Amino acid sequence: MKTFTKGVHPAGCKDLSEREKIGAGPEPAHVWLALSQHIGAPAVPVVEPGQRVLRGQLVAKKAEGLSANIYSPIAGVVKEVAGHITISGKKKDHIRIENDFTDEEMLLPRLAEPDGAAVLARIEEAGIVGMGGAGFPTAAKLAVGGRADVLVVNGAECEPYITCDHRIMLEYADDLLRGIRFAMLACGAKRAVIGIEKNKRDAIELLSAKCGGDISVRPLRTRYPQGAEKQLVYGCTGRTIPEGKLPVDAGAVVVNVHTALSIFRAVELGEPCYRRVMTVSGKAAKKCGNFWVKNGTPLRDLAGFCGGDENCARIVCGGPMMGDAVFSLKICTAKTSSSLLFLDESECESKVASVCIGCGRCVQACPMGLSPTFIEEALFKKDYAEAKRYGALACIGCGCCSYVCPAKRFLAQSVKLAKKIIGERKI
Amino acid sequence: MAEITNYKVAASPHKLDRSNTRRIMLDVLIALAPCLVCGVLFYGLYALMLVAICVAACFASEQVYNLIRKKPFTFDLSAVVTGVILGLNLPPRAPWYIPIVGGVFAIVVVKMIFGGLGKNFANPAATARVFLLLAYSSVMTQYIGADLSNVLAGDVTTGATYLGGGIAALQDSFLNIGGYWGYVLQLLFGYVGGSIGETCKLAVLAGGVYLTARRVIDWRIPVVYLLTAAAMVLVCYGSASEILLQLFSGGLMFGAVFMATDYATSPKWRYNRVLYAIGLGVITVLIRRYGSYPEGTSLAILIMNLFVPIMDKYLLPVRFGQTSKSGKPKPQVMKWAMRCVCIALAAAIAVAVPLVNYTEVQLYTGRFSYVTDAKREFGGGYVFSVEGEAYLDQYDYTQPLAYEIKLNAEGDKVLSVRPITQSTMGYVANLAFFEGKTFDEIAALTDLSTDAETSATYTNTALRKMILECFTAYDANIADYSAISASGEHIVKAERCGDLYRFTLSGVADLAEYNYQQPLAYAITIDAAAGKVKYITTINESTYGYTVDREIFVGKTAEEIAAMTDETIASDITTGATITNAAVRDLIGECFAALEGAAKGGAE
Known part of the structure; x- marks a missing residue:
């Protein structure tokens, strides 16, 4: 079996939530919908404060170029369009909607027997973005003009704790396969490969039994970051995406399992992208599991819904490898929020960086073949050209280098910073 | 909520x-523990004291440096690791100030x-060792032999290491295993002279396996280092049996596991590590073989350290x-190049070992007419190189001959004969006469004619003599005799090996005509069971060709020899070897007499 080299193998910790059925999430009194939940330009609000909106109603329209529509997840009254903190720490514009708990809905019309163009239009209309975490507008990704012959479906879910894709594959297998067919139709791919890490044996068995013909299942070695785009395409098709190029340059389009499910729901049920399955997990969470969470739900509501006890040492939005630590529960979920983890002391040591002992473990671990310790050294010397030579630009931010570092250095952050500076200064 | x-x-x-x-450093210390224990067992508590002093010196000097530079104290155990590694690198009886x-x-x-x-x-321990070797050459090369009774005793005899003194520095047998494997085993167990921690290879291996299992070190460095060193030993020493002796001696394995890593x-990067390890192996063996230092590991590590930043x-x-x-x-140039090199090294070793798997055997005893060289093969068996000639009188032509004759490990049978030089015209030896035959069978061969027309008979006859001499050389140098007591006017030494009794005698051939007395010395082996002379090895006789004609005596009984008159033993009147032969006849008679006495003595 082809697989990328290097990488790391952190403890999975998925047993906390992988056996729980997807349940209903909290019903928040207010939602804050960020206008920018995707890569590209923020969406433009189409509602006025004081206006009543229904569940599934368009509240912000995609801007010119790369952008995505935003829909209201609840029925209620638009209160304001104002700045609100996000996980990155920056204040960004959000639409606040107050829930009136009537749950009146206004869905899109269902599409019967759509062709590729119709599916693509619906994906764009429904505001679907990459739900694995990147948030790239899916319509833009699938519009490859026939240059891709294979659709790679990301069911690897290599981050520890997160099980939302796993549960989707188990509980929505048929919907997922239909969604994959719609995605194939939209991008013109002749076949699809679902890449699933071998630690999800039940999902591999179920989907292998159900799929067939042009859709196949590819069991992947359980190794982080198996679900990273380049590593996944390599594992599923054996193709290497050239540096600085997109998967389509290797004839592949990658969509996440959840994205494929959203495509199905948008096309067949007319449900735009306003909610998603989120994993809540961690030893400090009172109720671990997967829940349908409405976009814009404040984390405080989620914490109230699922617990999170006094042992909680760190709250992480996203996976423990790449996710961000939450600094305030006022922050709201977005289309890309795959999980919320309540970690106790034993699950997240706080670290103090010490001097590099030169063990080279970061070099051995980097799945992209970079030399993080030398990039860091170059960064500290402000020798950005040298940092670039060691490959800083190719960093995918997976965090393997920081994970393995025995001196507990902030290598991933250093490389990220070097990459940013090189990009900004065009070195 | x-x-x-x-x-x-x-x-x-x-x-x-x-x-x-700190956990990594602790792992290294755990891995070093077996080496330290073996060092203390073999070389005594004084060795432990040296290591302790070294650790204290390292730790204290680091903290004092921090104090002077106004830096925070460091408790990451790295100074302790350096101290233990350097301590284990010291000779067991170094003066107390050396570790400081x-x-x-x-x-x-x-x-x-x-x-x-x-x-x-640069590696602190390796550099410090090289520094100490340069600054305190005499004390740093003063080793003692390993002995379990050293633990408390302070007085020990100084001993050499294998690298400094060769096989002579090792014991003849270990755990009742003699010969080559005895040497290998005692080196493996470290029951030899050397630095405190690096002699016991089993302890080093245990440490290496532990560190690899804990993923503290990259296995590529020690493995490729040893692989390259093995290949280099093969090239530089031209002997496969030297591989294990070299790998198991000195600090090579200790350095490969603890210092090179x-x-x-x-x-x-892993493939840079492979390249680095290849460099280490090459430099180490080059220094050992051609440099003036017997040990090359520390210097090789120091040299390769300098290439690391640029790599x-x-x-x-x-x-x-x-x-x-x-x-x-x-x-992926580097990846495939390194893989290819490693595979090539392994393949070269696999192919070359069976071809050159021998140890040189020094022929101390005997002056031989044909035998020039002897080697012990890896799996037992001895290969003798012989050179001689066949004189074809009808053509007045002298054909040079050279063969490699392989005897079995017991030295009683010819396993194979490999022609090196013989006639290119088809007058080649008929190997079937000799291969698989015992000494007695070959000695009894009389009809050696293969083909009268081709006169390969001459070649066969010459080869027969060469082979018989190989048996003689084996008997004189390799066969395992133990001394017995025997008396006789000319007997210098008497030894026994099973039914064979070997007497070393010295006498003179009195050449009255020339007013010259030629000193003679022979080792004469008698097969007591058959009551016959088996081998005669020349130790000293005329260098002008007046040599004994062994053919006259070999295979003869005491009575037959006693009955020989001066006429029957005249080989060539003009050369006067008759007198030598007569002297030998008398010496053989003395041997038989002594044998009788020894047998009687044994019976009493």
């Missing part, structure tokens, strides 16, 4: 590998001055999806 308030923010990844610097000088040098000069942990460009001074800078891993300027995927 209580609001969660005590959570903190930190950078991703939020999960971390459990390893940390070495420890301070290693920590202050090699490590702290360059920025401390992770910043030093030092983080700061070894490359970071790390310019030999970079090929990135995932990296393309060359033309847009094609960048080839």
